[in-house]
Amino acid sequence: MTLDVHTLDQVLLVGSGVLLLAIIAVRLSVGVGFPSLLVYLAIGIGLGESGLGLHFEDASLAHALGFAALMLILAEGGLTTSWAEMKPVAGIGLSLATIGVAVSVAVVAVVTHYVLGLSWQLAVILGAVTSPTDAAAVFSVLRRVPLPRRISATLEAESGLNDAPTVVLVTLVSVGGHSALGLVGEVAFELVVGLVGGLLVGYAGAWLMRRVALPASGLYPLSALAITVLAYAGAATLHGSGFAAVYVAALVLGNSELPHRAATRSFSEGIAWLAQIGLFVMLGLLASPERFTLQVVWQAAAAGLVLTVLARPLSVGISSVVQRMPWREATFISWAGLRGAVPIVLATIPLAERVPGAHHLFDIVFVMVVIYTLLSGPTLPIVARWLRVARRSEPRDLDVEAAPLERISADLLQVRISPKSLMHGVEVGELRLPTGASVALIVRGGEIKVPELRTVLRRGDDVLVVTPRKAREQTEKRLRAVSLGGRLAQWYGS
Numbered sequence: 001m002t003l004d005v006h007t008l009d010q011v012l013l014v015g016s017g018v019l020l021l022a023i024i025a026v027r028l029s030v031g032v033g034f035p036s037l038l039v040y041l042a043i044g045i046g047l048g049e050s051g052l053g054l055h056f057e058d059a060s061l062a063h064a065l066g067f068a069a070l071m072l073i074l075a076e077g078g079l080t081t082s083w084a085e086m087k088p089v090a091g092i093g094l095s096l097a098t099i100g101v102a103v104s105v106a107v108v109a110v111v112t113h114y115v116l117g118l119s120w121q122l123a124v125i126l127g128a129v130t131s132p133t134d135a136a137a138v139f140s141v142l143r144r145v146p147l148p149r150r151i152s153a154t155l156e157a158e159s160g161l162n163d164a165p166t167v168v169l170v171t172l173v174s175v176g177g178h179s180a181l182g183l184v185g186e187v188a189f190e191l192v193v194g195l196v197g198g199l200l201v202g203y204a205g206a207w208l209m210r211r212v213a214l215p216a217s218g219l220y221p222l223s224a225l226a227i228t229v230l231a232y233a234g235a236a237t238l239h240g241s242g243f244a245a246v247y248v249a250a251l252v253l254g255n256s257e258l259p260h261r262a263a264t265r266s267f268s269e270g271i272a273w274l275a276q277i278g279l280f281v282m283l284g285l286l287a288s289p290e291r292f293t294l295q296v297v298w299q300a301a302a303a304g305l306v307l308t309v310l311a312r313p314l315s316v317g318i319s320s321v322v323q324r325m326p327w328r329e330a331t332f333i334s335w336a337g338l339r340g341a342v343p344i345v346l347a348t349i350p351l352a353e354r355v356p357g358a359h360h361l362f363d364i365v366f367v368m369v370v371i372y373t374l375l376s377g378p379t380l381p382i383v384a385r386w387l388r389v390a391r392r393s394e395p396r397d398l399d400v401e402a403a404p405l406e407r408i409s410a411d412l413l414q415v416r417i418s419p420k421s422l423m424h425g426v427e428v429g430e431l432r433l434p435t436g437a438s439v440a441l442i443v444r445g446g447e448i449k450v451p452e453l454r455t456v457l458r459r460g461d462d463v464l465v466v467t468p469r470k471a472r473e474q475t476e477k478r479l480r481a482v483s484l485g486g487r488l489a490q491w492y493g494s
Contacts, residue, residue: 022036076269076272082153108311147390193239199252225267329387428455
């Protein structure tokens with residue numbers, strides 16, 4: 001198909017319509033607890049050869065676009081993850097992403113080889129593609145479930161880290177010609193290169209962004225995204241894991257003292273949603289429902305049952321040896337191993353490599369994801385309450401945006417006091433900000449006020465706080481402590 005102006009108009013018409021439909025589907029799915037990824041897959045199937053007749057069977061293109069989308073999703077996960085919350089569970093998260101994946105792959109491969117009759121190559125690939133949790137599902141779904149941050153941070157750490165080893169494993173097994181020891185060595189090498197590369201690019205990018213005053217605030221989110229993409233491409237060029245690199249680089253950037261962090265996170269969330277929508281619609285286009293025979297459905301249900309009731313609990317149990325967890329939390333984490341687009345994307349690797357039986361494997365994975373997303377996604381809040389790990393859901397109490405003041409090495413914080421914030425009713429003098437930090441202006445109902453120490457803050461106020469750059473983190477910590485605890489919040493409050 002030749003791309004001319006007329007064709008471009010048609011592509012934009014269909015693309016914008018699908019995007020708007022998908023965005024509306026997000027709101028509806030959140031309201032009824034229905035996983036939005038299934039809506040996107042349904043849109044893709046409806047546009048495909050079984051619906052409107054759009055033909056798409058290019059596995060290599062799907063493989064490349066899928067990897068690009070996963071890269072953006074992982075970048076958003078890193079940029080929006082708090083290292084302070086992730087650090088206490090980093091050990092168990094890394095254990096789940098490595099030891100847990102290895103256990104799950106072994107269990108699924110052995111059972112599906114002997115029970116479903118798959119060849120060893122297809123059985124190992126099936127175990128590898130279905131073992132990692134999906135970053136898109138975890139980052140978008142779990143943040144809406146009222147969980148303690150310890151549990152959600154564990155699942156976020158696992159989903160951010162486990163794509164890297166499984167991508168390498170699926171690729172090497174699909175290509176073939178590697179011994180078991182060679183596979184382990186290659187996976188370890190690519191992970192090390194990816195992790196080191198991500199750290200170097202992340203710290204270098206953060207150093208650069210702190211020292212370059214860009215002329216427009218919108219350039220900071222673009223710069224952060226470009227740095228994460230650079231980390232991915234650089235590591236991949238060196239034959240390392242690009243997925244490990246992009247997540248680590250984004251994690252470094254997201255937890256550095258960068259200008260316009262709130263805008264950067266919002267921008268990355270929008271890009272990640274766009275990537276998710278495009279990814280699921282594309283995978284729906286790639287699917288052929290007429291191939292979903294009774295045999296495929298039975299094999300998908302059996303493989304998913306093995307993964308859910310045997311492989312996942314066993315992998316969590318063995319991984320928790322590194323860092324003990326209460327049984328209730330471990331049980332919930334076992335049930336909350338959300339699979340979304342990642343298994344289907346990984347299933348395009350053997351398709352692109354023309355592995356015998358790859359189409360049948362893709363169909364099994366596709367159906368399995370649909371069945372168990374319907375089963376696990378909507379039941380997460382129920383299981384959380386049943387296991388008594390749920391907590392009262394609280395909206396964001398404070399939004400903080402920062403802009404650089406380069407000449408005086410300071411930052412300007414724009415604080416929005418939400419309806420739930422306990423900063424309402426607190427006097428400016430009661431904030432007890434760090435030395436050098438002060439409230440410069442208050443915008444209330446469209447009017448600008450120059451505050452005094454006795455000025456009382458109200459819900460809906462936009463408060464401008466000037467802080468020395470070295471005291472910015474402490475200032476933000478103090479503001480959040482007051483927002484959560486009111487005027488009696490301790491200086492080192494949580």
